[in-house]
Amino acid sequence: MIQFLVQSTRIGIGFLGVIVFLIFSFLPQKEKIPTSLPFTVLVDKGQAVEDVWNSPEGNRITNGTFNPGIQLNRWWIKAKLKNESDAGEEFFFLLNNPHINYIEVYVDGNKQPTYVTGDRFPFDSRPYPSRDFVFPFSLKSGETKEILMLLDKRGETFHIDPEVLNENEFTDRRGTERLIMGIVTGWMILTVVFTMFFWSELRHRSAFYYALYILLVFLWIFSHWGMGFQYLWPESVTWVGKSRPVFNLASNVAFLLTLINFFPPSPTQKRWNSWIRSLIWVNGLLLLAFLIIPESEIKPETIAFFLKGVLILSVVQILIALSYLIVQYLAKTPFAGYYLVGISFLFCFSLLLYVDQVSGAVQLSHYLLNFGSAFGTMGETTLIAFAFMRQASLEKKEKEKLAVKILTREKEIADQVISVQEEERNRLGRDLHDSIGGMLGTLHMRLQGISQKIQDPELQSIQNLVLQGIHETRALSHNLTPPHLDELGLVKALANQVEMLNQEGAIKVKFYHRLESSLSKSTELMVYRIVMELITNSLKHSEASEIGIQLVSDSGKLELMVEDDGKGFSVDQKMGGLGLKNISNRVNYLKGNLTIDSNSKGTTTLIIIPT
Template sequence: MLVQRASTKAHDGRHGSTATAIFLHIQACRNTYLWVICLLQMRNCLLQNWRMPVAKQPRQLLSAFAILCSLLICTSGLQAQLSIRLLPDSAVRKGELPWHTHFPIAATNGQFNPGFTNTAWWLTTTVYNTDSVVQQYKLVLNNPHINLLKYYQNGDTTPLHITGDWLPFAQRPFQDRDFVFPLQILPHDSIPILLLVDKANESLQLHAELYSNEAFEQMRHLQNLLMGAGLGWMLLIVLLSVFLGISLSDKAALIYALYVLFTMAWIVSNWGIGFQYLWPELTDFPSKARPVFLLLCTASFLATLPQFFPPFSSRKWLVKSIHISIGVQVTLAVVLLFSNYQQLPSVIKVPFLQVCSVCSIVSVVLCVLYLWRQWRNNAPLVGYYFTGISFLLFVTLLLNLHQFGISAAPNEFLNMYGSSLGLIGESTILGLGFAHRANLHRKQKEQLARQLLEQEKQLAEKIIAVEAEERARIGRDLHDTVGSMLATINMRLNKLIHQEKLPEEATGLQALIATTMQETRSISHNLVPPHLAGIGLEQVMLNHINSINQQAGLQVQFDYAVDTQLPESFQLLVYRICHELLHNIMKHAAASEANLSIAEDCGAIQIIAEDNGKGFSNSTASKGIGLKNIDNRIAYLKGTLHIDSNTSGTTIVITLPI
């Protein structure tokens, strides 16, 4: 067997000596420096992202995420290189332990990747302590998904530890999300180790590493920081998507939130956190969790596509294919969830897992085809989806190659965490795409609101013009028909009076006719203010107020301070409001003096009417037709009305935006 020596050199990172402490301090400082530099670079990338055109934003986000991946890779390097040898269990006689058997396969860097294997494997190594003090180490396998592990040491025939995913989490020799075996070696002593790794009929990857306790704690601290930041960021995306979905009634955002939740569940199960904290006693679920959540994750992602990008009628077959793929994957997930996974024979388990892999590949192809069709039709925000999918495709390719025994990643860190990082990056970019989409929707709604407001304004102006025309027609009818008829009656009655053919009561009748003619003329002029377009609002109001002042009992003071040229329709409404205010003062206030002012103030017209009359109560005001007409006109102009009334008089302030 191959001997692994634990020297006292500082770069091994495996001892509690002063040199080791100095090395760890330097290593921590280096990682802290890299964190600061890379985070500043990400900040600059993201700040530049918001200032550049939409078409270039996904490219900038890709650069930012690449910097993050570089940062995460730099956090590794605290472990010691461990040489191991391996032997398939099929080459060992049943019931025997291969303590003295030749192990033909050597892995000098501790990495072993046979891909899909139909047998268990034996692993062996020996760790020496050449120091003069007791040393404590952690042997880490970096694969939290091994079904069964039996750990032997010092030539024993009875396993010191039996653990694995098929056993309760509490049975692990060290409570960690990964499989960790503590070692304590006496001075100038050694420990030979023998491990049975059983992941038969599944894909097996190992990366055995040896850490000192200090290096292990630092490594876990950095990884936990990474995991917490990633999961926290994805949870923020979920909350953002739910908020956008509810506030904008966007079904696509809600489905996307479900997709990110399934992605988080897959990442939690893939990192081994789920088995450690969520289902430590469910020994059958850890093996099923990853394929179940991955199927649901892919299905929910496909479901967002037709919602985010409405399909074109010429490619309905593509939408039907997406729906069929979603149905198949959800069915596979449900079947796998309720199956007895541990008892499945290899002739069923392997094809079933292969079908799941084929479904994932088909889903990726459908997604790319659908997005390509959307891009050909110039659909907005396709760049966000393509950029996000590029992460997923890249890490999925690396992961699948790794599953089949081909390590294509430049760093083992990417093999272990690349898929999780790819999903985090993809969900981040698509979450930003949803936020940008919501911003576009908001701008479109604002533009639509402005258009509706302009249409309402144009419609209102037409209504005002029609109303003015109708009033003009009624005024002309009153003047030309009723007025002329009353004038004829008055002339004939006057002739009869002079001819003394009527009794004296006819004189009273003539006075009544004259009053009726004056009232008809007044109504006609009030319906259509004379010469409003020609002489303007100020002069028309002066003429009307002069007419009021000539009547006994009320004197009105008028002020006008408007420099802006008001639209004719606006002037007409202001005239109606002022006319109604003066009419109410004359009819109900019993006032001797009144003030009316029309002034321009901060882009609005302010009308103030005051009198020294008897005032009125709110209940009386709510029943008056005149004030209701005023209030309706003010509401139409989006203005405000304030009334202050008591026994000493009334003040009414009206503000109308121009």
């Protein structure tokens, strides 16, 4: 199962890479999009709306992007929309930032806002149901509309990239973004499922923490896109502002726990252990603060301070994680290279985004701002999930090797036990034959001499009992010591026993055999013991007149079938007996299967042994 998942994931990674490459190949480039809208920006100083309408001051933005970083100002922006087509059209004004707290939209010099919306209002207050802020305007041919907006995002990162799209352009944009978000979502879910599977297989806490990390990062990305507000908490205006820092801090904790559990610090790396655990506590305390402090009581200055602190903390912990992984890599710790490359990949994206958010100096493109974190996370999770796959595959191979060693050792121990048992059986057989058998033979000869002198029926009865004891002793001796099994082989030894039974005349025995491959000595001995035990059971208990023995080897297995026409027995009751228990133990030793079918018409025992 693991091998299948590993191969499937490798194929999935390659397929994902091809898809992402094709997406970026066909995505419209920034300079080719004629939708960026020049606009004027003014700092809000509490002036009236009519004063802003009439104010000629402002900064002309020629590339359509405005990013002052983390600021404590509210901003006014002015722009013009014009329909230059020959027919009336529906236009969509986009800010390309789904996290603006408060927005007022004025049209054509009006002093009353046409739209009032923002993250501090329920989602259904938006003029258009979209994850981003979209404002629809219908313009006739040649018509122009002047737009004035008041934007409030004090204490947080402020980035807008105003665009105006007609209906077709807007549909294409939404389709492209949905495709990217669908791929990212599918990949993150797939990675979480795979990582949870590896956790169930490996039972390493690091896999569980990493699955939790991916899930939290995905929730952060989902919130960053504005999808969380649209689909998960459309009425929770207090949670909108908290969701991203909370998920960010929680994912930091989960990743640090993954790191310290996947690569436990050695005794010489105590300071790394202290630093990483300190970072876990700092993230945890900040997370707790964001959760319990009401957002309404936090001033913009405090929000800005905390946000910068979280951003700096994220960069610091990535640097510490990179340094720690470099130490582990230089120490030749397994899989450290995968983590190192994965974190480096994410760090490159994160650093660009953090610098852009704090200072606005990078001026990243619309797609990179919206999906850069997702692309960085996909690269990181791909490499680290592959590390878990490699670990699972290697551990599976190690377990298989260990299992083979254990089975081999168990087989060696079992062989030694059987060898000792056989030596003891042979010794007992020789003692029975030489000692007790000899004594009984001497006694029989003396009784025979006495009986020639004294004709006494009682003496004759004693002589018959002694003769019966000689036969029993000889049978026990032969049973304990298989006659010439090593020299004759299994088939010839069984054939001799069958011939002896047929000569005695008490029961008729048929023996059929077809062995296409040779058997090991231990297997021959076990099979011989099983056959003799089954014959003994039939002779003693079944009152059978005929026994059939069939021994066939074919296609890597040995089939032994012993049948009699006796009165049968209850299998459930007799399985507790010593004879059947011995048979069952020997079959288990040979890794075979035992099936017994018994009724009033006879008993059939089928044993299949792999060879």
